[in-house]
Structure formats: structure tokens, C-alpha cells
Amino acid sequence: MKVKGDESPLALPLAAVFAAFFVAPLCVLVLLSLHGEAAMRTWTAASYVKFFTDSFNYSILWETLLLGVKATLVCLVFGYPIAWVCARSGARLQSIIVFLVIMPILTSVVVRTFAWIVILGRQGIINQVWLGLGATEPLRLLYTETGVIMVLAQVQMPLMVLPILTVMSKIDPNLADASRVLGAGEWRTLWRVTIPLSLPGVIAGCILTYTACITAFVTQTLIGGARLIYMPLHIYQQAVGANNWPFAAAISVIFMVAVLVIVGILGAIGRRSETFARA
């Protein structure tokens, strides 16, 4: 027996809010990007032509997409072992690890970034140690891409760890045991059994981490400074600084389409890996 009636109307209020305040604004944004001025009188594709013919513009897009790849790889290298260790720990230790992993993402992003300024700055902790070791020049970390990648990796790690952990704790432990009984060593078991089976979690983690890294306006801007421009800052500068709304709209649309394409590709890989994991 099912609960009386169909419950789909319960989603209508939220659907209405999304239609009026999410879908409609994005449609207006697309329309605005196809106009020459904020008043939206003449139709033109000039903003898009400007973006793709000016190397300054498309190199920002490229740098942003690349930044996401680098930060996601760092998250994967450290996040996968965390999930692996966590999945093999007792319930209590597991809670503690998850608690510590999600703490950074819940602490205010400005506070987190501020902490990193204290750590990475010219008189920061890393440089105190570095100069204390006898170096003559302080390391430049703040306002560099390396700094941005470090901070992004710390901030977005939970988005990588949690999906992997979810998938990993559902893997039948007998499979790894079977692999060992059949003579495969631990590394081989990891490579041939555990990693392929946890691939759906890895892909889900990569999607979340990647999109979070390339759209992380606060971290990119505070750690990267004014000279390292990524897409979110570019949109903000064009919209607020230059007050060029049609162009800002065009870059926003281009950026969103880029994000959706990447999510679509990774999602397709994820679905294939899921059928692979089940086979």
C-alpha cells in the first residue's frame, strides 16, 4: 500500500521559486549578453566576438579551467588516502576524521582565507621557518598560483573525501580478501579492485571539487590578489568595476556553459564507470 495520493505537488513551491528567481534571471542574463547596452535595445553578438578574439579574455578562461584541474588533482592525491584510511577505521575514529575533514568547509571562507594569509605571507609562518633555515629570500606564496592551489585544496578537500568514502564503505570487503587469497598483493588489490570499484565516488568527488575550485571567488581573489585574474573576478570586475553589463553577462554565460560541459563530460565518464563497477 502506498501513501495516499501523489506527492509530486509538494515540490511545486520550490519549483516556483526556482522558476522565478533562478531560471528567469539566467534567461535574462543570456538575453542581456546578446545586446549592446544594459538598456537592451539593439541585438548583437559583439560581446562574444570580443571574448573569443581577445587573447587576454580567453586566456583567463583557460587559466581558470587549468587551475581547477591542478587543485582537483591535489585534492585527489590527498583525499583518496584519507577516504581509504577512514573506511578502514572504527566508527569512532571515522566520525573524528569526517568531522575534521568537513570543518574547513563549514568555517567561514573569509576566515579560512585570512588564516592562509597569516601562514603564506612574507612574514608568515612558512617564511619564518624558511628564513630560519638560512634562506636569504622569502618565498613568494601569497599572490601566486601555487598559493591559490594550496588554499583551494584545503578548502575543497571534503568535497573529494565524502563521495569517495560513501562509495568505498559500500564495497564488499570480501572482494579485496578474494583478491589477496588469489595471490594479489596489497598494491595490486588497490589498483585492480579497490580503485576501479570506488571510481564512481572518485568521479563524483572530482565533479564537486572541480566546480567548487574554479568558481571559488573569495579564495581566488584574496590569495591570488589583483594580478592573478580568474573568471569569477573577471565577471565581477566587468560588472562592477567597468560597469559593462552586457560583456559581464557574456563572460558569465561562457563560464557557465564551460562548467556545464565539463560536468557533463565527467558525469558521462562517471556513468560508464558505474556500469563498469557493477559488471
Place this chain on the structure above:
Amino acid sequence: MPAPRAFSGEVGTGSPQKMRPTEKASNIDWEALSLRIVFGALTIVAMVFLVAPTVIVLLTSLTASESLRFPPPALSLRWYYALIDADQMQRAAWNSLVIAFWTTLISVVLGTGASLAIARSRARWLRAADLLFMSPLLLPALAFGFAALVYINRLGFSPNIPFLVLGHVIVCVPFILRTTVAALTQLDPALLDASQSLGASSWMTFRRVTLPLIAPGLGSGAFLAFMASFDNVPVSLFLADERTEVLPIHLWQQIDTNLDVRTAAASGLIIVFTLVLMVVTERMAGLTRQMR
């Protein structure tokens, strides 16, 4: 049973190995050990990397000196006392709390309804709606903030607090949907059937059976949504009016102009506030279980 391996304690249980010939055992031990060392070391490095910034800000905020040096030369609470006079910061903090409160309330009401629909109904349009509701997690929030500003401008309005709350609802509701839908799918449908066959109305069943059982998921989601709103910069940047300054943007400006220790003290307070809420949510709703 004889123990074939000298250091069996270090290799975990691995019970099937006990049936393997002994000559292979030492070989496997080394491999297992090396994997454990590599993964253990990476985990420890990552955990230090994750926790260190929080600890460092907390310690720095307790400094007795005028500058942000770590380690602090002496400890004192003077910068926390200095916050008592920071009127502008207090107003910003109050604004952020009020906005986060309304955002969470609206998100919980709308999100619970949508979660029930998504978890129980098979209507086709809901699959698409589900994707739509989750998409703010993936799309650049700054682009949405800008789009919302353009939109309300076209409608003839200027930024104000109700629009700001609506904007926050869009980016915060996915957190509630995620945990609540997960809690609903784990709920045993037999309990609902039992309630209905005993004569309870749909509303009664929801209030007395469903709601108590999904409360941990819903509570964890509400906590995540509250923090996401309290912390939001990209949407507030476009939708806050001139008189309403929110805390993260105020702190950002402080960091950009003068790196004073009051900012560290405010950060320290935010960290303690977050940690307390996290521990409470963990105790009451099992936050770490809900997030997996």
C-alpha cells in the same frame, strides 16, 4: 591455529591469509605495510594541512601584541575585548545572522516539501526538477548573483533584504535536499503504511512518523544551509543594498585594507561559533553520518 606471520598485528585481520603457505607470508607483509605507510603518511599530512589554519588563527587571535605574528609572544584576550567597541562589525554580524535565519527557515519549509516529492513520487518532471534544484551547487554563484541583480533591475526593483534572502535560498536549498532526500529513502515504508492503516491522516503521519525519523537529516541540512548563508559572499555582493553590510564582506574589506588583530579575534569567534554548532549538530543529528 599456528600464527604463520611474526607481526600479524600490523597487517590487520586478513583471515584468509592464514590458510596460505608460510613462505609467501613475509612477502605480503611488506607490501601491506608499504601501502599502509604511504597512505597513512598522506592522510596525516592532509589532516595537518586541513586543521592547521584553524588552529593558527585561533592562537594568533589570542596574541597580546599589536601585530599578527605567529606564534604570539604572549597570550591575552585584549582583541576579543576590542570587539565590544566594533559597532560596524557587530551590525554586520547581526545582519548576517538575521539573513541566515530567514534563509534557513524558508529553505527548510520549501526543501522538506520538495524532498518528500522527490523521494516518493515517480512523476517525470521531478527528475528534471531535482537536477535543477541541485544545479546551484555546481554553477558559479557569482554569475547567479550577477544574473539576479540584472533581473531585479529589469523588473524595476533595487537590491533589498527580501531579494537577498531569496538569492541565498537558491544557493542554500541544495544542502537541505541532499540530506533530507537521503534520510527519506532510508525510511521504512511499512511504518507509513502502519500509521495510515491505524487511521492517521497524511498530515498526522508526516508529523508523528516521518518528521521525527528524518529530523537528523533535515537538521544536518538546515545547519549546512545556515552556514552556507552566513558565509555567502558571491550572492550578497550583488544583492545586498548599500545600508546592509554582511559579515563576510565586512571582514573581507578589513583584511584588504588593514590586517589588524581584531579581524583575527572576529575570526576566532566565528570559528568557536561554528565548532559549537558542529558539535551540537553532531550530538543531536549525527552530522558526520548525514554527510556521507
